[in-house]
Amino acid sequence: xxxxxxxxxxxxxxxxxxxxxxxxxxxxxxxxxxxxxxxxxxxxxxxxxxxxxxxxxxxxxxxxxxxxxxxxxxxxxxxxxxxxxxxxxxxxxxxxxxxxxxxxxxxxxxxxxxxxxxxxxxxxxxxxxxxxxxxxxxxxxxxxxxxxxxxxxxxxxxxxxxxxxxxxxxxxxxxxxxxxxxxxxxxxxxxxxxxxxxxxxxxxxxxxxxxxxxxxxxxxxxxxxxxxxxxxxxxxxxxxxxxxxxxxxxxxxxxxxxxxxxxxxxxxxxxxxxxxxxxxxxxxxxxxxxxxxxxxxxxxxxxxxxxxxxxxxxxxxxxxxxxxxxxxxxxxxxxxxxxxxxxxxxxxxxxxxxxxxxx
Amino acid sequence: xxxxxxxxxxxxxxxxxxxxxxxxxxxxxxxxxxxxxxxxxxxxxxxxxxxxxxxxxxxxxxxxxxxxxxxxxxxxxxxxxxxxxxxxxxxxxxxxxxxxxxxxxxxxxxxxxxxxxxxxxxxxxxxxxxxxxxxxxxxxxxxxxxxxxxxxxxxxxxxxxxxx
Numbered sequence: 001x002x003x004x005x006x007x008x009x010x011x012x013x014x015x016x017x018x019x020x021x022x023x024x025x026x027x028x029x030x031x032x033x034x035x036x037x038x039x040x041x042x043x044x045x046x047x048x049x050x051x052x053x054x055x056x057x058x059x060x061x062x063x064x065x066x067x068x069x070x071x072x073x074x075x076x077x078x079x080x081x082x083x084x085x086x087x088x089x090x091x092x093x094x095x096x097x098x099x100x101x102x103x104x105x106x107x108x109x110x111x112x113x114x115x116x117x118x119x120x121x122x123x124x125x126x127x128x129x130x131x132x133x134x135x136x137x138x139x140x141x142x143x144x145x146x147x148x149x150x151x152x153x154x155x156x157x158x159x160x161x162x163x164x165x166x167x168x169x170x171x172x173x174x175x176x177x178x179x180x181x182x183x184x185x186x187x188x189x190x191x192x193x194x195x196x197x198x199x200x201x202x203x204x205x206x207x208x209x210x211x212x213x214x215x216x217x218x219x220x221x222x223x224x225x226x227x228x229x230x231x232x233x234x235x236x237x238x239x240x241x242x243x244x245x246x247x248x249x250x251x252x253x254x255x256x257x258x259x260x261x262x263x264x265x266x267x268x269x270x271x272x273x274x275x276x277x278x279x280x281x282x283x284x285x286x287x288x289x290x291x292x293x294x295x296x297x298x299x300x301x302x303x304x305x306x307x308x309x310x311x312x313x314x315x316x317x318x319x320x321x322x323x324x325x326x327x328x329x330x331x332x333x334x335x336x337x338x339x340x341x342x343x344x345x346x347x348x349x350x351x352x353x354x355x356x357x358x359x
Numbered sequence: 360x361x362x363x364x365x366x367x368x369x370x371x372x373x374x375x376x377x378x379x380x381x382x383x384x385x386x387x388x389x390x391x392x393x394x395x396x397x398x399x400x401x402x403x404x405x406x407x408x409x410x411x412x413x414x415x416x417x418x419x420x421x422x423x424x425x426x427x428x429x430x431x432x433x434x435x436x437x438x439x440x441x442x443x444x445x446x447x448x449x450x451x452x453x454x455x456x457x458x459x460x461x462x463x464x465x466x467x468x469x470x471x472x473x474x475x476x477x478x479x480x481x482x483x484x485x486x487x488x489x490x491x492x493x494x495x496x497x498x499x500x501x502x503x504x505x506x507x508x509x510x511x512x513x514x515x516x517x518x519x520x521x522x523x
Binding site: 135138140148159202232233 | 364366367371374376383384385388393395
């Protein structure tokens with residue numbers, strides 16, 4: 001029943017989001033509604049957290065967004081300023097010798113004229129300007145920080161609850177203890193055996209980090225809506241943690257099986273070593289792409305279904321779209337849990353293979 | 360294309376955020392939670408084991424009780440049996456003794472009877488003798504008044520008696 005309520009709220013929020021798109025549509029009427037651009041803008045990372053646009057009395061489109069800090073390193077210069085200084089890409093920002101400008105959520109160094117220079121190549125715009133090293137707190141990072149704070153609040157209070165009483169779990173404890181026990185008994189233990197307790201904290205962190213980010217991604221408006229786990233840099237970093245967990249805890253047996261496979265003819269050993277080392281790299285790459293593709297695909301489908309209304313420019317389309325989006329949201333809820341489970345499961349499996357004793 | 364190009368800033372911050380999260384959660388959440396859950400599971404398991412042990416003991420106690428009952432029953436039966444035997448023995452013995460006594464009494468009685476009978480017979484003979492003497496006397500007295508013949512007879516008789 002609560003889930004149903006949650007879904008209704010979610011779909012209502014999506015309808016609000018639809019209104020936001022509507023204003024965008026009106027503004028972009030002259031150059032038509034560009035679904036591709038809209039979806040990409042929502043999927044990709046951004047330097048400010050865009051919430052909505054409205055049109056003021058003078059007929060100008062005014063975007064409402066949360067400015068985020070920009071941190072840039074270029075030519076030995078370390079620049080920090082808020083993204084609001086770009087005024088949504090309308091202005092350049094000059095700090096010392098560097099002049100930055102924002103285009104399509106990427107920061108470039110402006111050329112001598114304070115502009116971008118393009119090259120047309122096979123019908124695609126290619127920006128020729130140099131890019132600074134960008135360590136900005138982007139929308140994804142900000143969202144990740146919110147999720148981290150949420151995780152800390154939830155689990156530290158839960159730990160405190162355990163210290164208070166050792167009886168029957170209550171509230172948050174009762175809700176999340178089965179999940180923790182699921183990760184321990186169904187994911188960690190079957191793969192890690194007596195080393196479960198050593199790797200359990202890593203597996204729990206990665207599971208809840210992915211899960212909470214996935215769920216936040218489904219919420220369409222601030223503080224949710226950022227496509228964190230659908231960003232390849234994020235999934236790659238998480239997979240790298242798994243990669244290090246595998247290879248730093250790999251025992252003698254694991255390295256022997258990787259580099260000099262026992263029990264096969266000598267001339268096959270180097271070939272197998274090459275294959276195994278490729279496998280070592282392919283494992284985290286597979287983790288990276290699986291999570292990224294699943295979450296991004298979900299976001300793209302939901303955004304496409306919402307966009308149907310604005311493509312057909314018809315009210316008749318909206319109930320159809322809303323129903324489809326409702327269905328997709330249910331599916332995305334499932335996927336949020338499923339992908340967190342799969343990532344954790346495979347991490348546990350790979351670590352388990354690396355720490356397995358010789359038999 | 361930049362959808363699948365990982366940005367350096369995002370990798371950097373994700374790494375830092377995740378590492379901090381991993382450290383803090385491990386130290387202050389996962390380890391205490393895991394320990395507490397293990398401890399609770401252990402205490403539940405202990406309680407269950409103890410209950411099991413108690414139940415076993417109860418069962419053993421019940422079995423013991425039953426054994427004691429059975430033994431008591433057997434004991435009782437044995438005692439009853441013995442008592443019956445003793446009773447039979449006593450009764451038999453008493454019977455024998457009584458029989459012997461009866462026999463003895465009977466014999467004594469017989470003897471008495473015989474003795475009495477003899478005595479009675481003796482007495483009867485004596486009385487008959489006396490009576491016959493009396494009768495004879497009376498008869499004789501009457502007869503003797505009459506004739507000398509009778510005197511003759513008496514003489515004869517007396518002679519006979521003398522012979523006796």
